[in-house]
Amino acid sequence: MNARTGQVSDIGEETTSDLYGRLVRLARAVFAVPGAALTVRGERQPVTLVASGVGRESAASTEPVWRYALGTGGVVVIPDLGASEMFGPGMFPLVTPAGVTPVRFYAGVPVHSSSGETVGVLAVFDHAPRTLDSVQRQILADLGAVLDRELSASGELAMAGEVQQLLLPREPPDLPGLEVAGRVLQARDAGGDFFDWSTVQGPHGTRLDVVLGDVMGKGMAASLVASEMRAVLRTHARYVGVLEAVRRTAETTAADLARLGRFVTLWSASIEPTGRIEYVDAGHGLAVVASPRGPRSLTQDQLPLGMPVASTWAAAHDWAAAHDVLEADELLVVVSDGVFDVFGSIGQAYDAVQELLAPGLTCAGAVDAIIAHASGAGTSDDVAAVVVRRTPSDAVRRTPSGAERRTPSDAVRRTPSGAERRTRTD
Amino acid sequence: MEFQELDRDGHVVLAPHGRLNLVSAPPLRARIGDLIADGRTRIVVDLGAVESVDSSGLGALIGCLKAAREHGGDLRIAAAGEQVRAVLRLTNLDRILAPYDSAEEAGREW
Numbered sequence: 001m002n003a004r005t006g007q008v009s010d011i012g013e014e015t016t017s018d019l020y021g022r023l024v025r026l027a028r029a030v031f032a033v034p035g036a037a038l039t040v041r042g043e044r045q046p047v048t049l050v051a052s053g054v055g056r057e058s059a060a061s062t063e064p065v066w067r068y069a070l071g072t073g074g075v076v077v078i079p080d081l082g083a084s085e086m087f088g089p090g091m092f093p094l095v096t097p098a099g100v101t102p103v104r105f106y107a108g109v110p111v112h113s114s115s116g117e118t119v120g121v122l123a124v125f126d127h128a129p130r131t132l133d134s135v136q137r138q139i140l141a142d143l144g145a146v147l148d149r150e151l152s153a154s155g156e157l158a159m160a161g162e163v164q165q166l167l168l169p170r171e172p173p174d175l176p177g178l179e180v181a182g183r184v185l186q187a188r189d190a191g192g193d194f195f196d197w198s199t200v201q202g203p204h205g206t207r208l209d210v211v212l213g214d215v216m217g218k219g220m221a222a223s224l225v226a227s228e229m230r231a232v233l234r235t236h237a238r239y240v241g242v243l244e245a246v247r248r249t250a251e252t253t254a255a256d257l258a259r260l261g262r263f264v265t266l267w268s269a270s271i272e273p274t275g276r277i278e279y280v281d282a283g284h285g286l287a288v289v290a291s292p293r294g295p296r297s298l299t300q301d302q303l304p305l306g307m308p309v310a311s312t313w314a315a316a317h318d319w320a321a322a323h324d325v326l327e328a329d330e331l332l333v334v335v336s337d338g339v340f341d342v343f344g345s346i347g348q349a350y351d352a353v354q355e356l357l358a359p360g361l362t363c364a365g366a367v368d369a370i371i372a373h374a375s376g377a378g379t380s381d382d383v384a385a386v387v388v389r390r391t392p393s394d395a396v397r398r399t400p401s402g403a404e405r406r407t408p409s410d411a412v413r414r415t416p417s418g419a420e421r422r423t424r425t426d
Numbered sequence: 427m428e429f430q431e432l433d434r435d436g437h438v439v440l441a442p443h444g445r446l447n448l449v450s451a452p453p454l455r456a457r458i459g460d461l462i463a464d465g466r467t468r469i470v471v472d473l474g475a476v477e478s479v480d481s482s483g484l485g486a487l488i489g490c491l492k493a494a495r496e497h498g499g500d501l502r503i504a505a506a507g508e509q510v511r512a513v514l515r516l517t518n519l520d521r522i523l524a525p526y527d528s529a530e531e532a533g534r535e536w
Contacts, residue, residue: 216481261489265517283517301518307488337516 019150021050024122027143028052031107031136033126035059038111038147039066040120049120058103058125061096069108069121075137075144078106080129105130107137109144114152122147154189161189164223167230173199177273178208181363182386185371192222192264193336193384194230200238204272209237209245211268212334212386214284216304222262222382229253229264229305242270243321246280250305250319257306264305267298267334275326275390280319283307286340288353289324290331295350298324298332331356331366332388338381339374356387363387429454432529437468437536439504439529443475446483458490458501467499468536472529474505484513491523502532 020038028036037055039048046066048059059066065087069076081087081104087094096102108123122144132140164186172180182195192215200209213229215222232252236245246268257263267287269279281287283304288297300322326332333353343349352373356366370385429442438461442454458469471487473479479487491501506514506525514520526532 216485218481258492261485263485263488283519285516285518301521303518303521307519307522337513340516 020147021052023143023147023150024050024055025052027122027124027140028055030139030143031124031132033105033124035103035125036123037125038120038122040111041070046120054101055123055125057097057100059123061094061100062103062106062123062125064094065106066108066121066123069106069123070110070118072110075109075132075141076107077132077137079131080104081106083129101127104128107132107140109140111144111147111151114155119151158189160220160223161186164190164194164227167227168195169197173197173208175199175206175208175273177390177392178271178388179363179391180208180210180386180388181367182210182212182384183367183371184382184384185375186223187338187380187382188219190220190223191218191382192216192226193338193382194226195334195384195386196230196234197386198234198237200270202241202270202272204274204276206273208271208388209242209269210271210334210386210388211237211266212284212287212336212384213264213266213268214336214382214384215264216262216306218382225257225260225262225264228256229266233266233268237268241321242268242278243280243319246282246305247319250282253305260306262306265337266305269298271326271332271388273390275328277324277326277332278321279324280321282319284334286337287332287334288350289326290333290353290357291327292329292357295353296324298322326388326390328390329357330389331363333366333370334386335370335374336382336384338379338383339370339385341381342374342377342379363389429457431457434470434533434536437470437533438466439470439472439533441472441475441529444477446473446476446479446486448480448482451483451486455486455490459493462490462493462497462499465497467494467497468533469494469499469501470504470526470529470532471501472504472532473507473510474529476507476510479506479510479513484510484519487523488519502526504529504532 024036024038035054035058037048037051037059039046039059046063048056051059065078078084081094103125105126105128106123108121110118111120111122113119168184180197184193184195195212197208197210199206211233213226215225233245233249236248246266265284266282267284269277271277279298281300282302285299287299288295302319333356340349343352356369366387367385371383374383429440432439440454444450461469487503494501503523504526505528511525514523514525
């Protein structure tokens with residue numbers, strides 16, 4: 001969650017690929033060579049992740065040297081490939097495509113994953129024979145060590161992000177009469193926005209429980225808290241109504257949130273196929289029903305979870321639920337503030353929500369349009385959206401949703417981002 | 427982050443400037459923690475020179491508010507920009523962290 005300032009923290013935002021790129025450029029500058037590249041193992045063939053100068057074509061034409069460097073334990077320096085015993089004439093001569101100046105000098109350092117496996121080589125290339133002195137060899141080894149550290153850190157973070165995506169609901173609930181879709185796009189590998197849904201047997205038949213939450217802060221730390229919130233809420237929501245579930249979740253997590261100094265906004269609801277909605281808004285404030293009769297917001301004046309409730313605290317509150325009815329021609333839209341941030345005003349946001357009533361737009365299509373709009377507008381915050389509508393119960397549209405939808409719908413007004421995690425190296 | 431500190435009669439006014447975020451919030455939080463430990467539990471944070479507050483900054487303010495109240499004092503914010511006010515309204519946090527128009531007004535009753 002960000003404080004809707006339009007300005008987000010300008011630190012720690014550098015992406016992994018940016019860092020790789022900088023290290024490769026640095027290597028090229030330090031050794032004053034025309035090319036440098038980071039080339040890693042691919043499924044079938046080597047993949048040059050980042051290149052500087054003539055690095056890409058140089059890496060392509062020296063693939064046998066890359067294989068050799070991969071198998072060595074340390075810095076490899078070949079002063080003149082043309083004269084080398086291994087890659088020169090009669091051995092494994094390098095084939096250089098027409099129009100590409102042949103590489104004569106090659107120096108590389110293997111880089112490793114967190115498990116110690118050699119995954120690639122950082123290499124520098126020159127068109128003329130040369131060599132490296134001992135200081136330069138050490139510098140190349142040091143650059144390799146920096147990449148090793150970065151690869152292992154980003155690998156773990158990406159894995160955490162993948163786990164987090166897998167914890168989101170993937171299949172639409174099997175509940176005739178209601179259609180739901182949701183998606184989270186994390187600003188980093190992992191983040192604090194989450195949503196969840198499940199079907200529950202209630203006193204009025206089967207209902208759909210839906211929640212969208214936003215943990216203060218970003219990245220890995222926020223994602224850990226998000227996982228806890230989701231788990232606790234899901235556990236309670238199975239057995240009690242939405243109001244009691246939020247109350248119990250607030251109590252259960254209060255000590256953790258206080259100790260961590262974090263708070264969490266939640267919008268949680270039970271929705272029946274008849275359209276009846278019971279909801280609890282814990283400081284989230286971003287739930288709107290788009291309606292041909294004009295939009296209405298489903299918000300309350302309750303505080304986020306994790307707000308310290310000391311004995312001197314006047315705001316100690318008893319949770320309350322509110323009610324609404326979703327008509328057959330309406331659309332319930334819940335978003336995180338990363339989405340809201342890209343609109344200049346609440347009025348603009350409402351206008352955009354109303355556009356989601358476009359005929360033929362599915363819930364998944366609406367979610368895609370929201371995410372694409374927010375990411376296209378350049379938000380650097382996490383963005384999340386859940387959309388619910390009623391369907392004729394004899395023609396329930398099964399809508400896949402979750403993490404991997406990339407096709408923008410007609411309602412997208414700006415360039416979709418394409419990638420599910422915007423800063424992730426692909 | 428640089429912040430000015432004014433020792434008023436009965437309360438302390440802290441005036442950070444620039445961005446209140448992941449980097450700049452911890453020093454402010456630490457300073458307010460020290461003040462509270464010294465028994466200076468009435469704090470005004472003047473946001474007049476703050477360009478932006480992100481969620482980490484907001485979290486720091488809430489954390490300081492909690493610490494101040496636990497020690498019998500309070501924390502008030504002053505001169506917050508429209509965007510900070512908007513997020514406080516949206517999250518209903520303005521119920522517990524009411525923005526004052528100016529540092530003078532925030533400290534008036536103290």
